[in-house]
Amino acid sequence: xxxxxxxxxxxxxxxxxxxxxxxxxxxxxxxxxxxxxxxxxxxxxxxxxxxxxxxxxxxxxxxxxxxxxxxxxxxxxxxxxxxxxxxxxxxxxxxxxxxxxxxxxxxxxxxxxxxxxxxxxxxxxxxxxxxxxxxxxxxxxxxxxxxxxxxxxxxxxxxxxxxxxxxxxxxxxxxxxxxxxxxxxxxxxxxxxxxxxxxxxxxxxxxxxxxxxxxxxxxxxxxxxxxxxxxxxxxxxxxxxxxxxxxxxxxxxxxxxxxxxxxxxxxxxxxxxxxxxxxxxxxxxxxxxxxxxxxxxxxxxxxxxxxxxxxxxxxxxxxxxxxxxxxxxxxxxxxxxxxxxxxxxxxxxxxxxxxxxxxxxxxxxxxxxxxxxxxxxxxxxxxxxxxxxxxxxxxxxxxxxxxxxxxxxxxxxxxxxxxxxxxxxxxxxxxxxxxxxxxxxxxxxxxxxxxxxxxxxxxxxxxx
Numbered sequence: 001x002x003x004x005x006x007x008x009x010x011x012x013x014x015x016x017x018x019x020x021x022x023x024x025x026x027x028x029x030x031x032x033x034x035x036x037x038x039x040x041x042x043x044x045x046x047x048x049x050x051x052x053x054x055x056x057x058x059x060x061x062x063x064x065x066x067x068x069x070x071x072x073x074x075x076x077x078x079x080x081x082x083x084x085x086x087x088x089x090x091x092x093x094x095x096x097x098x099x100x101x102x103x104x105x106x107x108x109x110x111x112x113x114x115x116x117x118x119x120x121x122x123x124x125x126x127x128x129x130x131x132x133x134x135x136x137x138x139x140x141x142x143x144x145x146x147x148x149x150x151x152x153x154x155x156x157x158x159x160x161x162x163x164x165x166x167x168x169x170x171x172x173x174x175x176x177x178x179x180x181x182x183x184x185x186x187x188x189x190x191x192x193x194x195x196x197x198x199x200x201x202x203x204x205x206x207x208x209x210x211x212x213x214x215x216x217x218x219x220x221x222x223x224x225x226x227x228x229x230x231x232x233x234x235x236x237x238x239x240x241x242x243x244x245x246x247x248x249x250x251x252x253x254x255x256x257x258x259x260x261x262x263x264x265x266x267x268x269x270x271x272x273x274x275x276x277x278x279x280x281x282x283x284x285x286x287x288x289x290x291x292x293x294x295x296x297x298x299x300x301x302x303x304x305x306x307x308x309x310x311x312x313x314x315x316x317x318x319x320x321x322x323x324x325x326x327x328x329x330x331x332x333x334x335x336x337x338x339x340x341x342x343x344x345x346x347x348x349x350x351x352x353x354x355x356x357x358x359x360x361x362x363x364x365x366x367x368x369x370x371x372x373x374x375x376x377x378x379x380x381x382x383x384x385x386x387x388x389x390x391x392x393x394x395x396x397x398x399x400x401x402x403x404x405x406x407x408x409x410x411x412x413x414x415x416x417x418x419x420x421x422x423x424x425x426x427x428x429x430x431x432x433x434x435x436x437x438x439x440x441x442x443x444x445x446x447x448x449x450x451x452x453x454x455x456x457x458x459x460x461x462x463x464x
Contacts, residue, residue, distance in 0.1 A: 002028040003452040004445070005162065006298075007151050007217065008183030009033055010040035010186055010294050011127075012416025012437030012444075014134035016181045018102055019445030021141045025444040025452050029138065030149040030166065030175065032184070038135060038147065038250075039184060041209035041433075042416070044250035045127035047120040048438065049431035050092045057108045058096060068156070071119075075427025076449065079230055079390075085423050087397055095438050096121060103133035119239045120431040127434075145367045151175065154182060156218050156224040156403065158410040160455050164186050170369075179448040179456050182401075183416040183441060185391030188235060189247060197233025204296035206240055208385040211247035218276035218418050227394035227402040228296045230421025236428045237287030240385030241315045242297060253322050254283055257310025259368040261302035262344060263382070268327060268336035270344070275367025280430065291384035298382045301337075305448040317378035326377045341372055346378060387460025388433065391428040395419045399444035409449060413444035 004020040006013050009031030021027045031038060050058050051068055068089040072080055097104065105124040109117075123130040139145060149168040164175045187193040191210045194202035218377045222228055244253035260276045263286075265271050271293065277285040286405050300312060307317065320326035323341060324334035347361035350367055356369035393414050400408035400420075416437040423436050 001161070001176050001178065002026045004028070004181060004448045005030070005164070005175055005177035005179070006181045006183060006445075007154075008040065008185065008416065010036050010042040010043075010183060010185070010416060010437060011131065011134070011434050012441035013181075013183035014131065014138055014446070015441030016183060016413075016415055016445035017138050017143045017144045017437050018134065018141070019442045020181070020449040021138065021143050021445075023446055024210060024447035025449040026142075027138075028031040028144045028146065028175070028177065030151060032148065032150040033054050033210060033399070037210060037212070039128060039131035040213060042131050042324050043125070043128045044209055045130075045434055046251070047122045047431045048095065048434035049120050049429065050095055050435065050444045051089050052093065052394055058106050058121040059118055060109060063119050071429045072424065072427075075429055076425025077231070077234075077427055079421065079425030081229075081394075081422050084172040084395070084397060088423050088436060091439045091442075092435050094202075094437070095348070098142070098442070099130075099438065100414045102137045104130050105133070119267050129337075151184075153220055154180065154411060154412070156221050156226050156353070156401070156412070158408075158412065159412065162411065163231040179411045179413065179451045181413045181441075181444045181448055182217060182418055183437070183444075184217050184413070185417045186208075186214040186216065186235075187218060188213055188389050188390060190214040190216075190388045193219060193423040194233065194235070194389075198291070201294070201296040204383065205237075205245035205291065206244050206249065206251055206253070206383050206385045208238065208240065208251075208253065208387045209247070209389040215389070220400065221393060225404050226327070227404050227406075228391065229394040229419065230389075232391050234390035234421075234426040236284060236387040236390065238283045238385045238387060239286035239290055239382045241313065242381035243315045244383070244385065246455060249385070252314050253385060254315070255286070255300060256282070257302065257306070258282070258286060258300055260306040260309040260370070262341065262372065263298050263300050264332070264337065264340060265293050266332070268332040268391075269340055270363060271298075273363045273366055275365050275369065278367065282301050284384065284428070287384050288386050290382050299332070300380045300382060301326070301341075301372065304374040304376055304378070305413065306370070306372065311378065317380055319376050319378050321366070321375050321377070323377055326379055330379055330381065345371055387428075390418075390421045390424065392417065393419045395440070396424050397443075398447045399440050413448055415440040
């Protein structure tokens with residue numbers, strides 16, 4: 001029997017496994033994905049958000065605990081646990097040194113390769129390099145890693161021993177441990193679960209990360225009486241190209257350039273001010289709007305001049321010499337798309353060569369309202385890409401899973417996106433998901449190891 005069983009394969013799981021192992025516990029980590037997909041959504045990450053009180057090779061300026069909390073409150077929808085959020089922010093200070101001690105390398109800011117940020121540090125080589133470094137260190141320290149291994153269920157109870165049914169490469173097995181740390185994420189790759197709040201169009205969502213994060217353990221624990229955090233069905237959505245793969249497309253699938261064109265629904269009609277949001281929040285802004293459309297699809301229409309202004313994409317555009325021909329390519333009604341563009345042109349008012357607005361048009365276009373007159377005409381079809389769900393488990397400051405009647409489950413911990421809604425609520429700020437995973441992964445691993453030290457039979461040797 002192992003001291004600690006960690007379920008998952010992302011940053012939270014490896015931080016938990018490393019923290020427990022370094023504290024002297026024997027650790028087994030099981031991941032439902034095959035080895036080449038190790039890392040879950042962490043593989044697609046770039047940076048994590050960290051408090052720091054002075055400039056360093058990783059950051060310009062400073063970023064305080066209170067600034068971090070202010071950013072979280074702004075997006076959390078009122079569902080943030082203030083005490084746990086503060087704990088996360090304060091302990092984020094420790095992460096650069098601790099992660100570097102596990103073999104993770106960060107990109108220095110002085111090389112001119114990164115966007116200026118006083119809030120986040122970037123991994124050298126991205127999330128895949130980071131997770132590979134953590135996995136190598138874990139293996140070197142004696143953590144047993146089982147790939148292609150799915151835990152079928154976890155019982156919600158405080159216990160000194162846990163015996164969990166599992167399946168590995170088609171064969172049944174039982175995993176046994178004195179404590180369990182669950183880092184298996186939400187249910188973003190489970191359209192059946194999403195459809196309970198999003199309806200049948202949930203099947204049209206593309207999964208930006210791992211297809212293995214289906215949330216069966218999370219949903220089972222909630223059904224057994226685990227205290228919930230966040231809101232059922234709430235999720236982080238981004239507008240992605242509909243040509244993207246059904247899962248694991250990552251950040252490169254995002255669609256951008258909406259202010260330089262018109263966005264229409266499947267009927268060829270505008271439904272949103274394309275100039276309303278130009279900050280980094282524009283990706284999630286458009287993801288939510290597209291997800292609420294019938295069929296969960298929209299089209300960004302650009303002329304040749306608009307395409308030159310739009311950021312480049314890895315995906316080709318649909319292209320035609322006339323709007324009517326482009327409409328037919330997109331299975332739109334040519335007369336309706338032509339009417340949409342004509343009404344837009346009639347409402348245009350110039351504010352300069354690169355700007356403008358509309359008058360008397362609903363919805364308006366308040367910024368970058370420029371004519372679409374230069375052929376050829378182009379389009380990208382937009383789909384909602386789901387990153388993670390904002391519905392999970394409530395935990396305490398020791399990362400123990402809480403029950404609906406307010407009791408902690410000793411010996412049963414959670415870290416990462418399965419409990420992130422406790423801290424993030426229903427929102428997201430860049431880099432915060434990895435910070436939740438790393439901070440609470442360490443806490444869960446430390447607490448699990450501390451507990452097993454009291455459970456070992458007398459005389460049993462502690463690992464070094």
